[in-house]
Amino acid sequence: MAPTEQAQAAPDSLDEVVGSIHNTVLVAWGDFVDHLPFLGLGLLILLLTWGTAWLGQRAAALLVGQRARASLRRLIERLLALGIWGLGLLLVAVVIFPGLSPTKALGGLGLLSVAVGFAFRDTFENFFAGMLMLWKYPFESGDFIQSGEIFGRVEEINIRMTLLRKVSGELLLVPNSKLFQNPTEVLTDRPMRRITVMTGVAYGEDLAQALGVIETAVTACETIIQGQPVQIFARGFGDSSMDIEVTWWCDSTPLGVRRSRSEIVVAVKAALDAAGIEIPFPYRTLTFAEPLPLIGESTAATSASDDSR
Known part of the structure; x- marks a missing residue:
């Protein structure tokens, strides 16, 4: 093809493209x-x-x-x-x-x-787990729950995840499937909770008297739930003491548990001290392959050696 013919064909092709685009836009706009x-x-x-x-x-x-x-x-x-x-x-x-x-x-x-x-299998799994949790799970907003290492107060139960507020203040987002598939403890399902601490008295003390002193001290505490049993039991023979189990009921919230445990420990310590009952601590006996000289004997031997010189 001659150069002149090519120059004439190029504008024609360009006009055809522009015309086609124009017609397409007009048709699309008309349809719209x-x-x-x-x-x-x-x-x-x-x-x-x-x-x-x-x-x-x-x-x-x-x-x-x-x-x-x-x-x-x-x-x-x-x-x-x-x-x-x-x-x-x-x-x-x-x-x-x-x-x-x-x-x-x-x-x-x-x-x-x-x-x-x-x-989105995981998303739908959390969705259906959230539906089942909202339908029949026993915890609500405000409850404290624990599932493995997860612990906190429930702030909101959504379709996909549950919002927990940790006792240290952080917000924790937990997928519902994790709570649905794993054992979950509802700590505040009831308004009260049973707590146990261990204490002990020396082997030379009157164990029956110690049990009575501890029971009196615990019963007088304000944070225990009145009307619920206070149970004091001799647990066994420890390495340094006669072990005693102290059990009582208190408020089920974490703050209530900590406050009550602190009051009980202070009261038991004060009552045993007032009664003159020893709360032992571990004693350690050291033995040596050869007898060690006493301080007095070592000083006398040194003085005698100096005099002989």
């Missing part, structure tokens, strides 16, 4: 304008869905009543909101895409849910 009523209707459905979900949550709270557990009320409200939003989004998809039938939308949603389930 034609589809605006459907988009507006979809937006209206979203607003109605939001309002219905809000009203549904309020109605569920009234129907369930205040006597139900707080976690159960939250679960019912969230499930109702999820159901309403699911139906609303399905209706929006059908309206915006007229060729999409509800059957096709549900089928596509099923395939999508399978793919998402494999991709």
Whole structure:
């Protein structure tokens, strides 16, 4: 092809590309304008869905009543909101895409849910664990729980994770599956808790008298739960003392336990001291392969050696 013909073909090709792009944009804009009523209707459905979900949550709270557990009320409200939003989004998809039938939308949603389930398996595991915890688990916001090394006060139970406030002040986020799959102690399930400390008296002391002195001291403490038994038992023969087990009931919160334990230890120590009963500490006896000279004997031997010189 001659250079002049090539120069003429280039503008023609450029004009064709520009014209094609222009036509495509015009067609897309025309389709968008034609589809605006459907988009507006979809937006209206979203607003109605939001309002219905809000009203549904309020109605569920009234129907369930205040006597139900707080976690159960939250679960019912969230499930109702999820159901309403699911139906609303399905209706929006059908309206915006007229060729999409509800059957096709549900089928596509099923395939999508399978793919998402494999991709976000841990997230869904925590989600379902959170639902079960909100439904039947015995701890609520404000309870102290312990699961392995996890310890703290429950601040909020969400669908995916539980928020714990550690006694040192830090906020701890725990996946629900971890609490659901592992043994969890609810320390404040009851308002009182039984505590045990160990003490001991010397072998030369009257053990029966010591038990009575300790029981009197513990019973007089303010932090014990009145009406619950105070149990004082001789535990066994220790290395340096007769071991004694002191058991009582107190407030179940960690602060209540620490305060009560401190009061009991101080009271028992003071009572045994006042009664003249020895609280022993370990004695250690050292033996040597050869006898060691006493200080007096060593000084006398040194003086005699100096005099002989």
